[in-house]
Amino acid sequence: MEQLLEELLAASRPYTKEGRLADYIPELSKADPNALGIYVVSSDGKHSWAGSYNQPFTIQSIVKPILLLLALMDNGIDAVRARVGVEATGKPFDAINTSEQALDSEHLNPMVNMGAIVMCTLIRGETYQERFARLLDLTRKLADNPDITVDEAVYRSEKSHGSKNRALAYLLKTYGFLQDDVEEVLDCYFRACSIRVDCRDLAHIAAVLANRGRAPGSDERIFPARFAQYVNAILLTCGMYDGSGEFAIRVGLPAKSGVGGGIMAAVPTRMGIGIFSPALDRKGNSVAGIHLLEQLSQRLFLSIF
Ligand code: GLU
Numbered sequence: 200m201e202q203l204l205e206e207l208l209a210a211s212r213p214y215t216k217e218g219r220l221a222d223y224i225p226e227l228s229k230a231d232p233n234a235l236g237i238y239v240v241s242s243d244g245k246h247s248w249a250g251s252y253n254q255p256f257t258i259q260s261i262v263k264p265i266l267l268l269l270a271l272m273d274n275g276i277d278a279v280r281a282r283v284g285v286e287a288t289g290k291p292f293d294a295i296n297t298s299e300q301a302l303d304s305e306h307l308n309p310m311v312n313m314g315a316i317v318m319c320t321l322i323r324g325e326t327y328q329e330r331f332a333r334l335l336d337l338t339r340k341l342a343d344n345p346d347i348t349v350d351e352a353v354y355r356s357e358k359s360h361g362s363k364n365r366a367l368a369y370l371l372k373t374y375g376f377l378q379d380d381v382e383e384v385l386d387c388y389f390r391a392c393s394i395r396v397d398c399r400d401l402a403h404i405a406a407v408l409a410n411r412g413r414a415p416g417s418d419e420r421i422f423p424a425r426f427a428q429y430v431n432a433i434l435l436t437c438g439m440y441d442g443s444g445e446f447a448i449r450v451g452l453p454a455k456s457g458v459g460g461g462i463m464a465a466v467p468t469r470m471g472i473g474i475f476s477p478a479l480d481r482k483g484n485s486v487a488g489i490h491l492l493e494q495l496s497q498r499l500f501l502s503i504f
Pocket residue numbers: 258259260261292293312357364392456457458459483
């Protein structure tokens with residue numbers, strides 16, 4: 200496996216030149232555009248890696264499935280589904296999903312910002328600090344890494360350049376999707392996006408999703424199998440922003456990308472994959488990362504179709 204990963208990584212490296220670093224949050228533009236790493240955790244607990252697999256980066260939108268999981272664990276499927284729909288928006292992550300008509304839960308999706316901001320209000324906690332602390336705990340547990348923390352510089356940068364997210368949150372408030380103080384809710388969201396991870400962490404989280412809620416190589420159940428089905432189905436249709444359809448054809452796996460350059464992909468029953476390469480295409484997906492996943496999917500017949 201290591202040899203295959205090294206080979207595919209070398210073949211994908213030229214694609215790092217075809218993307219651009221995210222710069223709408225200034226701190227993200229400090230990443231190394233040439234970095235490329237991959238980590239694989241198989242369902243029986245075997246680990247393999249190549250390249251910059253241990254370089255830290257912020258989780259960004261890849262926290263959305265974890266927010267969704269925690270909301271499901273706290274409220275059950277029906278309550279979450281009643282607040283936020285599951286249909287693909289076909290629009291960018293920070294799109295304003297509304298027209299002149301009133302905002303409807305069916306216009307929201309947990310993998311885009313408006314839906315994810317609502318998820319912050321659904322998870323339990325007396326305060327938004329407590330809600331975030333519970334989210335961080337779950338992230339550490341899914342990643343099997345108690346040392347995961349927040350990148351404070353990215354968090355501050357998110358918070359001071361978050362006008363679009365503020366606009367989305369006030370819109371949600373106008374339509375009754377959010378009762379609490381907008382700044383408090385967004386503080387939880389900004390912190391969530393700024394959680395620092397590496398490829399191993401993402402691979403481990405994806406392996407739990409691939410294993411339908413069980414930690415790889417162990418019998419420990421972290422969440423019920425039906426939540427994995429719910430999350431994986433939404434990842435398949437909406438995990439790669441408005442590039443999810445093409446990704447389903449090229450790679451064929453439930454996956455989530457983030458503007459920090461990460462991609463996590465779950466291969467049901469088989470493995471979790473974590474990738475990092477921060478040069479992005481116009482839709483916000485890692486160019487070399489998708490190429491690497493596509494090659495791996497073809498070589499190991501990973502597509503679920
Ligand atoms: N922090 C980002 C935002 O909401 C997350 C974006 C992403 O990774 O898609 O602006």
